[in-house]
Amino acid sequence: MQISRRSFFKGAIAAGTAAVLPRSAEAHEKIERPDAVGMLYDSTRCIGCRACVTKCKEANSLPYDRTGDGIYDAPTDLSNTTKNIIKVYEGAGESFAFVKQQCMHCVEPACVSVCMMGALHKEGEGKRPYKNEKKGTGIVLYDKDTCVGCRYCQIACAFNVPRFEWFKALPLIVKCELCKHRADPSREGPLAAGNPACCEACPREAVIYGKRAELLAEARRRIAAEPARYNDHIYGESDGGGTQVLYLAAAAIGFGQLGFPDLPEESSASFSEGVSHAPYLHGITPVALYAAMAFVIRRKKKRDEEPGK
Amino acid sequence: MSSHDHPRAIGGKKLDRLVLVLLAVFLGSAVVMVYRFVAGIGPVSNMTDGFTWGIWEPVNVVVFTGIGAGAYGVGLLCYLFNDERYHAFVRPSVLLGAIAYTLGGSSIVVALGRYWNAYLLGWVPLWNLNSALLEVAVCVVIYVSVLWVEVVPALLDAAAASQSPRWSRFGKKWGPRLARVMPYIIALAILLPTMHQSSLGGLMLIAGPKIHPLWHTALLPTLFLISCLSMGYGSVVVLTTVLHFTWKTKHDQKLFAQMSKVNAGFLILYAVLRLGDLAIHGKLAHLGLDFYTLLFVFEMALFLVPAAMFFAPAVQRNRGRLFGAALLTVAAGAIYRIDTYMTVYRPAPGWDYFPSFGELAVTVGMAAAGAAIFILVARTYPIVVVPGGASE
Numbered sequence: 001m002q003i004s005r006r007s008f009f010k011g012a013i014a015a016g017t018a019a020v021l022p023r024s025a026e027a028h029e030k031i032e033r034p035d036a037v038g039m040l041y042d043s044t045r046c047i048g049c050r051a052c053v054t055k056c057k058e059a060n061s062l063p064y065d066r067t068g069d070g071i072y073d074a075p076t077d078l079s080n081t082t083k084n085i086i087k088v089y090e091g092a093g094e095s096f097a098f099v100k101q102q103c104m105h106c107v108e109p110a111c112v113s114v115c116m117m118g119a120l121h122k123e124g125e126g127k128r129p130y131k132n133e134k135k136g137t138g139i140v141l142y143d144k145d146t147c148v149g150c151r152y153c154q155i156a157c158a159f160n161v162p163r164f165e166w167f168k169a170l171p172l173i174v175k176c177e178l179c180k181h182r183a184d185p186s187r188e189g190p191l192a193a194g195n196p197a198c199c200e201a202c203p204r205e206a207v208i209y210g211k212r213a214e215l216l217a218e219a220r221r222r223i224a225a226e227p228a229r230y231n232d233h234i235y236g237e238s239d240g241g242g243t244q245v246l247y248l249a250a251a252a253i254g255f256g257q258l259g260f261p262d263l264p265e266e267s268s269a270s271f272s273e274g275v276s277h278a279p280y281l282h283g284i285t286p287v288a289l290y291a292a293m294a295f296v297i298r299r300k301k302k303r304d305e306e307p308g309k
Numbered sequence: 310m311s312s313h314d315h316p317r318a319i320g321g322k323k324l325d326r327l328v329l330v331l332l333a334v335f336l337g338s339a340v341v342m343v344y345r346f347v348a349g350i351g352p353v354s355n356m357t358d359g360f361t362w363g364i365w366e367p368v369n370v371v372v373f374t375g376i377g378a379g380a381y382g383v384g385l386l387c388y389l390f391n392d393e394r395y396h397a398f399v400r401p402s403v404l405l406g407a408i409a410y411t412l413g414g415s416s417i418v419v420a421l422g423r424y425w426n427a428y429l430l431g432w433v434p435l436w437n438l439n440s441a442l443l444e445v446a447v448c449v450v451i452y453v454s455v456l457w458v459e460v461v462p463a464l465l466d467a468a469a470a471s472q473s474p475r476w477s478r479f480g481k482k483w484g485p486r487l488a489r490v491m492p493y494i495i496a497l498a499i500l501l502p503t504m505h506q507s508s509l510g511g512l513m514l515i516a517g518p519k520i521h522p523l524w525h526t527a528l529l530p531t532l533f534l535i536s537c538l539s540m541g542y543g544s545v546v547v548l549t550t551v552l553h554f555t556w557k558t559k560h561d562q563k564l565f566a567q568m569s570k571v572n573a574g575f576l577i578l579y580a581v582l583r584l585g586d587l588a589i590h591g592k593l594a595h596l597g598l599d600f601y602t603l604l605f606v607f608e609m610a611l612f613l614v615p616a617a618m619f620f621a622p623a624v625q626r627n628r629g630r631l632f633g634a635a636l637l638t639v640a641a642g643a644i645y646r647i648d649t650y651m652t653v654y655r656p657a658p659g660w661d662y663f664p665s666f667g668e669l670a671v672t673v674g675m676a677a678a679g680a681a682i683f684i685l686v687a688r689t690y691p692i693v694v695v696p697g698g699a700s701e
Contacts, residue, residue: 078358079358110515113437113439113440113515114437114439114440114441114442114515115437115440116430116436116437116440116442116443116446117429117430117435117436117437117443118435118437127434127435127436127437128434128435144423145426146426146429146435147422147423147426148421148422148423148424148426148427148429148430149421149422149423149424149426150420150421150422150442151361151362151422152440152442152512154358154361155361155362155512155513155515155516155519155654156515156516158518158519160358160359160656160657162358163358164358164361164422165349165422166349166350166351166356166357166358167348167349167351167352168349169346169347169348169349170423171349171350171422171423172423173422240518259657261518261657262518263518268514268515268516268517268518269439269515271514271515271517271527272439272441272511272514272515272517273439275511275514275527275529275530276439276441276444276508276511276514276530277439279507279530286500286504289500289503290496290497290500293388293389293495293496293499293500294492294493294496296388296389297388297389297492297495297496298492298493300388300391301491301492
């Protein structure tokens with residue numbers, strides 16, 4: 001077989017162009033999970049009592065963040081000891097609004113996309129078989145046994161949710177898992193998948209747990225019933241590809257003011273995977289490049305060794 | 310002719326003052342590393358959940374491997390584009406690459422929170438192929454081995470030339486055998502950096518919401534690939550010039566100038582792609598009178614000034630000026646990479662970061678270890694080309 005130098009470089013340039021061209025027309029496959037569970041938080045109902053923060057710590061055996069005098073549990077941000085927190089936005093005059101933060105359980109989570117061995121994974125969709133995991137709930141779970149502690153999840157998460165145990169020799173990543181450990185498999189419906197302590201503790205039903213599809217319908221119903229009360233955007237319906245925790249805010253409050261990033265409808269994971277995979281052409285590019293280069297280099301070596309050269 | 314100049318061991322005292330100082334610096338950093346393994350990463354670093362990688366990934370991995378990419382760049386010219394003249398650069402740049410990549414890889418172990426699980430990366434069914442970091446990790450581990458295999462011919466040459474008949478026989482037997490499979494290893498040594506150097510840029514694609522729009526683009530992989538080549542060619546010129554002044558190694562100014570013109574091509578390609586990409590996506594509107602614009606202009610200047618210099622005859626003829634321009638290209642790639650990973654990375658308001666003494670100590674210590682290893686290997690084995698015989 002004869003491959004001329006010129007034709008080889010033509011091929012190399014074609015492969016190179018494929019590598020340089022940012023995106024192929026490959027459509028992103030969206031996984032549908034009709035049984036996905038999540039939460040709906042209604043900022044207009046929250047009174048900021050923080051019962052959910054305390055209950056979360058109890059349910060997850062997390063230590064309290066004591067104030068200086070040691071009396072109150074008063075965390076100011078998510079941390080490796082706080083998986084759930086209530087923050088307050090103070091606007092002009094008397095206006096203010098509460099907001100709850102915890103893992104958003106994204107529909108296409110960036111943390112799962114980047115996790116090297118699937119330590120962070122959607123329930124039942126990990127890289128190794130996990131006992132007691134049911135596919136379809138969409139809960140983002142953490143497996144410490146396949147986590148190397150690279151912290152790429154923290155870089156990738158637009159909500160800065162995963163936290164790291166900085167002051168431990170054998171650290172873990174810490175984040176909300178929708179109280180998967182409190183689930184009761186003998187029950188029907190969402191409570192078989194998880195049972196968030198925060199939703200149980202809330203005295204005003206400002207945060208409720210259920211199927212994402214039903215929560216979305218409920219959110220729409222509330223907006224339709226009281227259009228003057230609500231911001232007509234449901235954060236998480238499609239933001240960043242959608243999240244399984246959904247948010248309602250008061251009409252006068254923007255989600256940016258509550259600390260939410262302004263995200264496009266395409267998830268970061270879909271964007272990144274699309275760009276990264278395109279030049280590989282399903283693995284053909286590296287194999288073809290390798291074969292072509294090995295051929296050229298070997299031929300050159302043979303020619304160099306020919307007598308009289 | 311360059312092909313007749315053979316590399317030689319430099320010889321001389323192994324543990325001279327410079328090497329001792331370098332090793333002392335490394336020992337200092339080793340203390341920090343030991344403490345990190347006992348107490349966790351928090352006590353030795355200023356890393357937070359916002360700036361979770363500090364300087365260890367951006368500098369120790371992303372910049373170190375960029376410096377080590379000289380082996381990739383020279384390999385491209387020498388083997389793929391068949392330019393025999395660059396052969397004298399191969400061994401020094403391969404050794405530099407092997408050391409830089411090894412240190413980058415070792416730094417990662419220090420930075421990993423749960424390093425004891427890292428062995429699982431060898432188990433293919435666990436691989437998440439969507440993770441750019443997985444690609445980098447697997448690819449770099451293989452490439453480090455490939456680079457050290459590429460160093461072996463120098464060791465076998467040394468064995469063949471040894472006084473001991475046993476070593477001599479060993480070297481003469483295995484040298485040619487290794488040479489026969491070398492093309493397949495060299496092809497791997499070109500493919501792997503193409504993949505993981507672009508993945509180093511691809512790593513930051515997913516952090517789009519946190520990275521300034523002047524830096525975040527679908528071209529990140531391409532720009533990182535090009536910047537590793539410009540850093541690599543620059544670092545080869547810097548290294549060989551330094552070697553010339555310390556050990557009077559062969560210094561071929563014409564060849565340097567020639568290679569630097571190739572480098573200029575890559576520098577200009579980088580600038581054209583980056584500016585074109587901004588223009589096409591209407592991102593030029595982000596330019597204004599602010600810190601980010603200033604930083605952007607500074608970066609572009611770092612790429613374009615040495616490119617212009619490389620075409621100037623006054624620079625091509627002058628050793629010092631060419632050295633300066635080469636240093637600029639290393640700085641250009643390094644600063645572009647650090648900016649993308651750190652300076653323009655904004656997790657959320659309220660987080661700030663400046664490296665701690667411990668973090669800096671580890672980075673500096675790793676670099677010092679690299680320099681010491683290079684000196685020791687070049688003194689013992691035939692790596693660099695010295696005209697007119699070995700200088701004992």
